[in-house]
Amino acid sequence: MHRLEFLDLSVFVEVADNHSFNEAAERLHISQPALSRRIQKLEEILGAKVMERTTRRSRLTPVGRDFLPKARKLLEDYESSLMGVRELATYRKGVLTIACLPTAAFYFLPSVVREFNTAYPGIRIRILDVSANEGVERVVSGEADFGINMVSAHHPAVDFTSIYRDPFVLALRRDHPLAQKQCIEWGDLDDVRLITVSRDSGNRILLDNTLLSAGLHLDGFYEVQHLSTSLGLVESGLGVAILPSMAMPGAEHEVLCQRDLPEPRIDRTIGLLRRRGEPLSPIAELFIEILLKRWN
Template sequence: MALNFHQLHIFHTVAEKGSFSHAAQALHMTQPAVTMQVQSLEDYFGTKLFARSTKRVELTESGRALIPFARRSIELMKETDIGMSKFTHMLDGRLHLGASLTIGEYILPRLLGPFSQEYPNISVSMKVINTKQLLEEVLNHQLTFGLVEAEVSHPDVHTEAVLSDELRLIVPKQHPLADRERVTVDEVLQFPFVLREQGSGTRRVMEEELEKAGYAPDALRIVMELGSTGAVKSAVEAGLGISILSQSSVRHEAALGVLKVKEIDGVRFDRSFHAIYLNSTLLPISAVTFMTFLRERDLSQWL
């Protein structure tokens, strides 16, 4: 029997999860299949890699010695996929991903067309939900990977910046601030706000940057919370309040003049859009290719 990467990946996942059953769930395999692959690896090396108990498996001395080699093999495989993704123009298959609301509604639709032209044999399926829901689906193995508007901190999740974005103050065309070149935070706080719901990446970035500038989130006079960027834009256009949104999401309304986009002195709402996926997941080559496309192309021509 020859040593293979698949077995090393399974071994590493069992060690990381501390359980054959949890590793099987993470790898979308049955527990007997995981056990069989680990046993094959133990037969190959002629040593036990795990000490098994009723509650948890622990690495033996030989298992601990194998871990760094398994980890390096996984990293090398990831680097190989990234390196080769630049040349996979004849690649076919299916790209299934999740996207948080602003990305899914306003960013990716402008990028999927150029991506599909370059990779015409990859079919795309995208689920659009908020950041909190997307993280839950990744953790529950309902989605392989997703793109979110705020960095996610979770021990089981890998987070990687792939796109840049900036939030700006959005006001209706007849608003007192509409013709001002620049405004201060104190001036902005005098007006009612229409915001995205708690749990959205846009809301989180806005609140974090205001806190860094010395303003507590409860300093905002919030009159309405809405579940989509489109609903927030419509409410602002109707004069119900002002908001802070991705400038990419209001490009059309700003061009028509129905909404005005403003900077706030002393505060910048710069952010990165992040790809998230489980640490135990090796992404399919279609997903790696898409992430390489996002990182390395000049996207400004489409955004």
């Protein structure tokens, strides 16, 4: 029975990232035959193929795609275990991976990352800006140390801790006629072009369900996949959008502004996802401490 080694994992991740045996071999400073033997050995250990190789490129099999986040986590854990006691004590090195909603990753999270990097400049941060459902999967699989997600993201293997209620607001240009109103009514949106996100979005589902329970319905003129795209259309003067406040830029933005929505008020609960029964790493705890200070 073969024994899995650090280099086996390194070879696999390098090939997966570069989609090329040649490039991976050059980056790892090993011969291509030696690299191929490492992949073959890994496949023998797993009992399944992880790579499909063509003349020029390679791609992951379903087994390979499933194993990739596990391999990354094993490499990161191995790297952390090799740190000296002094480096661990002073947090000079390490890797932190966060699965974060795109709406939080775009405007809010950078300020937290900046403060964290100022305090701990040797720690690398990977931000996986993914949907709510995918964020749960990344935490469950161990690819992410923790997640920033919505309360609707349920899974028996994770715990959710509420930390922030994020209200939905009306996003519009400062020169839009509705920007002159301090109190927006639902009827005000009848005569404007509304930009909405797709109906399979968690934010859209929450919005539609809340309005439906109040006997209200909004027709979108434009439909997009991502909230960041809707903001781009708003900024271009193509319409207005209803979206979480967290997705908005700060009050100092030259073009965009926001207005509160009337009753029924719509908000979503944002919080931290972590694997149930597993303690967070000291590095993750440090990051969350700074995040909570910013949020509160």
